[in-house]
Amino acid sequence: xxxxxxxxxxxxxxxxxxxxxxAVSGILCGLSRLERRAACIALWSVRGAPLLLVGILSxxxxxxxxxxxxxxxxxxxxxxxxxxxxxxxxLVQFSxxxxxxxxxxxxxxxxxxxxxAAVTLTLSSNHLLGFWxxxxxISLGLHFxxxxxxxxxxxxxxxxxxxxxxxxxxxxxxxxxxxxxxxxQTWYLLELMSHIDGTxxxxxxxxxxxxxxxxxMKCAQLPVHGWLxxxxxxxxxxxxxxxxxxxxxxxxxxxxxxxxxxxxxxxTWLLLIVAGFTTLFxxxxxxxxxxxxxxxxxxTSAQMGLMLLExxxxxxxxxxxxxxxxxxxxxxxxxxxSSAVQEFLTRRAAPDDTPNPIIWLSAFLFxxxxxxxxxxxWHYQGPMSPWLLMALALTVLVAQGRSIPKPVPWPRxxxxxxxxxxxxxxxxxxxxxxxxxxxxxxxxxxxxAADLWVSGIFISLFVLAVCLRYYAHLAWxxxxxxxxFAGLYMDExxxxxxxxxxxxxxxxxxxxxxxxxxxxxxxxxxxxxK
Numbered sequence: 001x002x003x004x005x006x007x008x009x010x011x012x013x014x015x016x017x018x019x020x021x022x023a024v025s026g027i028l029c030g031l032s033r034l035e036r037r038a039a040c041i042a043l044w045s046v047r048g049a050p051l052l053l054v055g056i057l058s059x060x061x062x063x064x065x066x067x068x069x070x071x072x073x074x075x076x077x078x079x080x081x082x083x084x085x086x087x088x089x090x091l092v093q094f095s096x097x098x099x100x101x102x103x104x105x106x107x108x109x110x111x112x113x114x115x116x117a118a119v120t121l122t123l124s125s126n127h128l129l130g131f132w133x134x135x136x137x138i139s140l141g142l143h144f145x146x147x148x149x150x151x152x153x154x155x156x157x158x159x160x161x162x163x164x165x166x167x168x169x170x171x172x173x174x175x176x177x178x179x180x181x182x183x184x185q186t187w188y189l190l191e192l193m194s195h196i197d198g199t200x201x202x203x204x205x206x207x208x209x210x211x212x213x214x215x216x217m218k219c220a221q222l223p224v225h226g227w228l229x230x231x232x233x234x235x236x237x238x239x240x241x242x243x244x245x246x247x248x249x250x251x252x253x254x255x256x257x258x259x260x261x262x263x264x265x266x267x268t269w270l271l272l273i274v275a276g277f278t279t280l281f282x283x284x285x286x287x288x289x290x291x292x293x294x295x296x297x298x299x300t301s302a303q304m305g306l307m308l309l310e311x312x313x314x315x316x317x318x319x320x321x322x323x324x325x326x327x328x329x330x331x332x333x334x335x336x337x338s339s340a341v342q343e344f345l346t347r348r349a350a351p352d353d354t355p356n357p358i359i360w361l362s363a364f365l366f367x368x369x370x371x372x373x374x375x376x377x378w379h380y381q382g383p384m385s386p387w388l389l390m391a392l393a394l395t396v397l398v399a400q401g402r403s404i405p406k407p408v409p410w411p412r413x414x415x416x417x418x419x420x421x422x423x424x425x426x427x428x429x430x431x432x433x434x435x436x437x438x439x440x441x442x443x444x445x446x447x448x449a450a451d452l453w454v455s456g457i458f459i460s461l462f463v464l465a466v467c468l469r470y471y472a473h474l475a476w477x478x479x480x481x482x483x484x485f486a487g488l489y490m491d492e493x494x495x496x497x498x499x500x501x502x503x504x505x506x507x508x509x510x511x512x513x514x515x516x517x518x519x520x521x522x523x524x525x526x527x528x529x530k
Contacts, residue, residue: 012069012070012071014056014059014060014071014124015070015071015072015121015124015125015126015130016121016124017052017056018049018052018053018056018081018085018117018120018124019117019118019120019121019124019134020117021045021048021049021052021117022045022049022088022113022114022116022117022120023113023114023117025041025042025044025045025113026109026110026111026112026113026114026116026117027110027114028041029041029042029106029109029110029113030106030107030110034106035106036106038105038106038108038109038110039095039096039099039100039105039109041109042092042095042109042112042113043092043093043096045092045113046085046088046089046092046093047089049085049088049089050085050086050089053081053082053085056071056081057078057081057082060073060078067126067188067190067191067194068126068186068188068190068191069126069188069190070125070126070127070130071124071125071126072123072124072125072126072189072190073126073190074190074256075434075435076252076255076256076320076435077123077124079320079324080123080252081120081123081124083245083324083327083328084116084119084120084123084245087241087244087245087327087331088116090331090335091112091237091240091241091331092109092112094237094240094335095108095109095112095235095237098235098236098237099235099237104148107144107148108145108148108235111141111144111145112141112145112237112238112241114137114141115137115138115141115142115145115241115246117137118134118135118136118137118138118140118141119134119138119245119246119249120134121133121134121137122134122135122138122249123252125189126188126189126190127187127188127189128177128180128181128187128188128189128192129177129187131177131189132170132173132174132177135170135173135249136170138246138249139162139163139166139169139170142162142242142246143159143162143163143166145234145235145238145241146158146159146162146231146233146234146238146242147159148234148235148238149233149234150507151507152233152507153506153507154230154233155230155231155233155234156504156506156507157230157495157504157506158226158227158230158231158233159227159231160498160502160504161226161227161230161494161495161498162227162231164498164502165217165224165227166217168217169213169214169217169218170214172210172211172213172214172217173210173211173214173253175207175210176206176207176208176210176211176214177207179203179204179206179207179210180192180203180204180207180260182203183201183203183204183207189256193256193257193259193260196259196260196263198263199263200260200263200264204260204263204264205264205266205267207260208257208260208261208263208264208266208267209264209266209267209270211253211254211257211260211261211267212254212261212267212270212271213270214250214253215250215251215253215254215271215308216250216270216271216274216275216308217250218247218249218250218253219247219250219251219275219301219304219305219307219308220247220300220301220304221274221275221278221301221304221305221308222274222277222278222281222282222301222488222490223490223491223493223494224494225278225282225301225490225491226487226490226491226494226495228242228247228297228300228301229294229297229298229301229487229491231297232291232293232294232297236293236334236335237335239293239296239334240330240331240334240335243296243297243300243330243331243334244326244327244328244330244331244334245327245331247300247304248304248307248323248326248327250304250308251304251307251308251311251319251322251323252323254271254308254311254319255311255316255319255320255323258311258316261311262314268312268450269312269450271308271309271311271312272309272312272450272453272454273453274305274308275304275305275306275308275309275312276305276309276453276454276457277305277457278301278302278304278305279302279305279306279309279457279461280457280460280461280464281484281488282298282299282301282302282305283298283299283302283461283465284461284464284465284468284484285298285484285485285487285488286298286299286302287465287468287469287484288481288484288485293334296330296333296334299330300330303322303326303330306322307319307322307323307326309454309457310322310386312450313382313383313385313386313450313451313454314382314383315382315383315386315428316435317428317431317432317434317435318386318428318431320431320435321427321428321431353403353404353405354403354470354471355399355400355402355403355470359399359402359403360395360399362398363394363395363396363397363398363399363402364391364395366398366414366417367391367392367394367395367398367417368391370391370394370417370418370421371387371390371391371394371421373418373421374387374418374421374422374424374425375387375425377422377425378425378426378428378429380425380428380429381446382445382446383445383446383448383450383451383454384446384447384451384455385451385454385455385458388455388458388459389458390420390421390424392458392459392462394417394420394421395462396462396465396466397413397416397417398413398417401413464480468480468481468484
């Protein structure tokens with residue numbers, strides 16, 4: 001075998017190296033003779049994964065990129081693999097104590113490792129069919145993890161809805177891949193994306209819309225979001241895996257097929273409309289929830305909507321930054337959820353006052369000034385809605401800082417806002433330089449129709465959030481709060497339709513528990529099989 005044949009062989013070998021490591025460890029964890037050592041097997045597997053990843057990425061950097069290589073040699077894929085390996089180590093390490101004493105702990109580690117194998121296969125594969133097989137494997141592995149407690153009706157109902165939506169998303173993705181192959185006669189993702197240029201054919205337009213639909217379902221966007229709010233019945237490490245990793249694959253899908261999607265106005269506006277409404281309402285509904293995990297679930301839906309908005313605006317580097325930071329933050333939030341109650345009570349012990357109009361106006365004017373300065377300093381050119389969101393966020397920060405029992409001095413707030421706005425622009429500029437050459441630059445122009453739509457979403461969110469927090473005594477705010485508390489009634493409607501089409505057999509459970517589920521989902525028991 002000469003030197004020209006060695007590189008393709010090793011690239012193919014590397015594609016399956018990490019998935020094989022996790023898959024083998026998952027199979028070993030499921031063997032009856034090794035059940036007692038399942039935790040140890042999983043732990044050593046995730047400890048060895050970083051070493052393998054270093055070798056894989058080193059060889060990838062040393063070889064010439066090949067669009068027909070089996071390994072998906074892109075910077076985004078490399079960053080995602082680093083994130084997944086890190087998250088796998090954290091979750092397995094956390095599970096050593098959290099899952100200790102569980103009767104079915106071996107099965108937990110089995111499906112956890114098999115799910116990680118499917119995730120790494122999706123991220124590593126440059127072949128569309130390999131990508132799709134990994135995508136299906138993620139969903140199937142997650143289904144077993146979400147039903148780890150089969151005696152809980154709420155968990156079974158959530159997993160049932162997730163199972164149906166996953167099959168629809170997978171079918172959409174498969175049809176999209178078939179259309180792209182029919183148009184370009186290649187299964188290799190990087191080669192296919194390099195062929196996308198100019199006007200799209202009808203098959204490419206349909207494929208782009210189907211990929212957008214699959215991404216929206218994966219990211220739990222309205223109105224198919226309900227399952228994400230109800231999977232909190234699963235063990236905490238599984239919730240962290242879902243919210244910090246798996247659900248982000250919807251964003252990864254859009255970013256990977258970005259050269260195709262940005263040329264399709266239908267797919268772009270599908271993302272803008274659905275993700276826009278999801279960002280607005282999920283963020284508002286989150287404020288009405290008491291349960292820590294449920295609040296985090298609504299936050300995830302809103303954050304995924306915001307990331308899809310960034311993708312639709314062509315802010316590729318900002319979406320990547322959002323994806324990576326959200327994963328780390330949400331994993332920490334779920335794994336640290338046990339102390340969140342104490343933190344909430346501490347904040348409630350010293351509530352802040354309602355900012356007066358002068359404070360609001362001063363905070364807004366200064367925030368806008370700092371954002372304009374930062375945008376000019378970094379020579380920003382592109383949509384203005386991200387900077388508008390930054391200005392509104394800083395407005396709330398400054399107003400709240402001046403309204404607590406011991407107000408923060410103005411000079412300190414001014415330095416903080418300047419620092420945050422400059423850091424925001426610096427990170428975006430740095431990532432833009434890092435990804436330069438890895439993807440064709442295409443962003444919406446300032447104040448385009450898409451930019452104005454997203455700006456309207458952000459302004460609406462700011463106004464409604466301020467009213468809900470500081471002016472809840474108003475009659476219309478009170479009525480709106482009641483509707484938000486009901487989740488706009490969308491999940492109840494979706495659950496009714498789901499159970500009408502495909503009823504689910506709930507486990508034999510106590511009457512008290514069954515009555516509790518009936519209260520959560522009124523009028524839905526008719527769709528359950530007795």
